[in-house]
Amino acid sequence: LERARVNSCLVVDDNRVIRMVARRLLEGMGFRVTEAGDGAEALSLCRESLPDAVLLDWSMPVMNGFDFLAHLRREPDGERVKVVMCSVEDDLDFIRDALARGADEYVIKPFDGEVLAAKLVLAGVA
């Protein structure tokens, strides 16, 4: 029997509680989860091993979500990673900007497992 492939997801958020909640939800959906507290740490992890998906906060110290996204897309195979941006910013102009900068999907915080699962499907990763 062929073994089903497990999708990996990197959760990037400076809030430990949000990372913990996201990890629990994603693991419940069958993802293998890694975590980073800012964009620079996330980029370092991506250079070691590219995940299938990134759940990405925008406002973070050291390197924010948009800067991380720009770096990620320039990495070899960085375009194939599905990025779901995740922020409390709920203005449509901000969401439009996130998509224009290379995010595949966008989740407005707070979110639950149902919304997150739907967004990952829409991003083409779940």
Add this chain to the structure above:
Amino acid sequence: MKPQAHDFLVRLCAERAGLRLAAAAPMDIEARLAPVARREGFSGVDDLLAAVNGRNLDRLGWKVVEAMAPAPAEFFREPAVFAHLCELATAHARSGRRLKVWVAGCGAGQEVYSLAMALDERPDRPEVEIFASDLSAMRLEKAQAGAYTAYEVQRGLSARRLVRCFEKRDDAYLISPRLRSMVCWSRVNLVEDISRLGGFDVILCRQVLPLLTEAARERVSAAMAGALAPKGRLILDAGEYPAGWQPVPGPPGIFRPERPGRQAA
């Protein structure tokens, strides 16, 4: 919830709207009726139901029944259905006709606007007549306003569609007036006489029939057969298999009447 209140609620919903509540969990009933009780100034669901029962309050009774009638609350649930409807609309437009669609049990409008968005994205933008109905006047009002919370627009709606089809005003996301203008709305109780409705090429009615009593289901099903145009189709949820209908090719859940043009019993 007190057993007598539960029994009264089951009877009320069956009599007025053909709803089958026997299997509904008490927690689900509480979740649906607690907001009604609060809005109407009652201390709880038992008090609300006692008032409807004891004082025969017709208007309040309808609010209770409407709150118990479930409706789809996601955008683009089973996207293949909307793609199929777009193909039908294009085929009709090519033959010089407009597809006439009835979304029965439209809830707060998510299914209707999913169809409107899908049609609007087509290069040919086929013209379609969309009629949408729901039992709940309150949900219908929300649907007509096309105003949703951040949580609601994240259920099934892609971010790209959100920024393309909505504008944000205060905390609400409003569907564009162009998409809103594609739809005619009306409150319809499916178990009442719906013979005034007819000539539909498609009736989209998902997550409604399984929630009706057997008698109501038969009656609504027959009435819908009568409301279809020749070669008309009924679209249900995948997994729904109504008596008197035959599945047709396409995504799961599409049926034609075994006896076309059958009128309501």
